[in-house]
Amino acid sequence: MAKIRLEHIYKRYGKVTAVKDFNLETEDGEFVVFVGPSGCGKTTTLRMIAGLEDITEGKLYIGDRLVNDVPPKDRDIAMVFQNYALYPHMNVYENMAFGLRLRRVPRDEIDRRVKEAARIIKIDHLLNRKPRELSGGQRQRVAMGRAIVREPKVFLFDEPLSNLDAKLRVEMRAEISKLQRRLGVTTIYVTHDQVEAMTLGQRIVVMKDGEVLQVDTPLNLYDFPETKFVAGFIGSPSMNFIRTRVQVEGGNAYFVGEGFKVKANQTLGASLMPYNGKEVWMGIRPEHIGLKGWTTVPEGENVIKGRVEVVEPLGADTEVHADVAGHMMTAKVDGHALVRTGDTVELLVDTSKLHAFEVEGNEKAIG
Ligand code: ATP
Structure with a gap:
């Protein structure tokens, strides 16, 4: 487990400032959701935490380590994307094992981790199937399985449910919530869906135009919004x-x-x-x-x-x-x-x- 700390983080693309003065410190094992309308800078912030984007200014810590210049593979994080990008020619077991093989984890250790993860996310009966033989929800589970086997200090989710239909999204939301509590891994989850944010986050970071407007628990955001924007964004139908x-x-x-x-x-x-x-x-x-x-x-x-x-x-x-x-x-x-x-x-x-x-x-x- 690890805390994540962002201190005065900025991201500039030429003249465009995508993220302005982002500050946050998570608890160990906390589930934090970044939410906001399209283009507000959530994904950019997540990608900076993952190491997939350079940080223009500010400091990023994972645990006690300053990681601004640490490459993604050495950050001890696992990321789950919206398009799960499974390898089509590999079966579920191989998809989950692949990252560990690259890291030269011993074969029996890989086997133990893959089977354990498959059991936790209830895909143990699907290990021999190819991605094309799976439903959308099952594929999403495999993508999560691939993150779990890494046994990372931090999970990063980027709109992982947006390709699923409404019913499955609700089911998977509950699964992710249960899984995160069970594993107790510090998690940052990006979504533009305020219902997803409210149901998943222990704390929610509401963003707009590259800036953090409010960081609070779901109920506090609902009861005590600090701006009209947050008041209108949280709650359905809107205020x-x-x-x-x-x-x-x-x-x-x-x-x-x-x-x-x-x-x-x-x-x-x-x-x-x-x-x-x-x-x-x-x-x-x-x-x-x-x-x-x-x-x-x-x-x-x-x-x-x-x-x-x-x-x-x-x-x-x-x-x-x-x-x-x-x-x-x-x-x-x-x-x-x-x-x-x-x-x-x-x-x-x-x-x-x-x-x-x-x-x-x-x-x-x-x-
Ligand atoms: P969405 O929900 O649509 O993914 P988002 O909140 O995740 O939106 P970002 O993808 O983080 O938003 O983008 C934030 C801002 O940075 C946007 O204005 C976007 O156009 C800009 N941006 C992102 N990537 C680049 C880039 N490579 N070059 C220039 N501008 C960029």
Whole structure:
């Protein structure tokens, strides 16, 4: 096991800065996920850790060793890619053994490691098959098996599940999580899928435009996003944002929008006081909005009227997309709520779950 430490890491390609001032220290055995939209620099950072890209500036440590100039094969890491790149002419056993052979690991040691890994990832019955005789999920398992037999200090995963169908992705996600806990190997996992990030990561690094916006546990990212971007990126469906004006009245703060006035609770209200008269984003997650008559959210100074544009029944919940003065608002309501396109509805906001963000600069969270 090993900690990974990145200190002020930069990557520049000519004039393009792909990664800016990246700082992170993992725990021993921790599962850390890098997440962010396409082009934000996740893969570049992972490849720098792997040694597949030079580091322009900054220091990278694996364990206590500065590894900036250490070649990939001497870093004690194993990487699993999106396209698993198995050798088509070799069977599963040979694919898993190949890297060890190159390293001149003794034959009986190779045999022990391959069989052990195959047992752990449940492919022991497939060892004689060629890659073309395997399903996508099985191939992905073999790719992981190949990483496991190396017995590395660090696993690096680059979108390993993106070629699999939705159902298999969910299954493999659970497998990777179990496997990582069982082996206890420090892991960095890159994905653009926030659900994958939330379910796998002990901590998540949210990136945008080459910069780290927030590093936190999944729940803290969900509950306490530090910027509007993180708030919108984490959680599905995404948080609703409505541009409002803050109005302070009788010691309370209100979000005033077109056709509604929602009262902030005491805590958020106190932070909103200095914004009196100014514009802010009001943020509320779809799951924190109820439909009047079908919710336990009490009615008070928290009603937003809208006209239903789309109804998406999902069984337990229904997603209602309503037009509120020209803006779409999504509410996740009781799956049995009777609601139809064209209805005028009253949406009740759970005021203990409101967020506020500045409208300027990095759109930082208020409070
Ligand atoms: P994706 O999810 O699409 O893979 P990413 O977050 O992994 O995106 P990177 O692949 O790390 O993003 O790319 C970060 C930025 O660096 C992008 O703007 C990309 O165009 C740029 N970039 C990456 N590789 C090179 C290169 N070899 N030369 C020039 N620019 C590059």
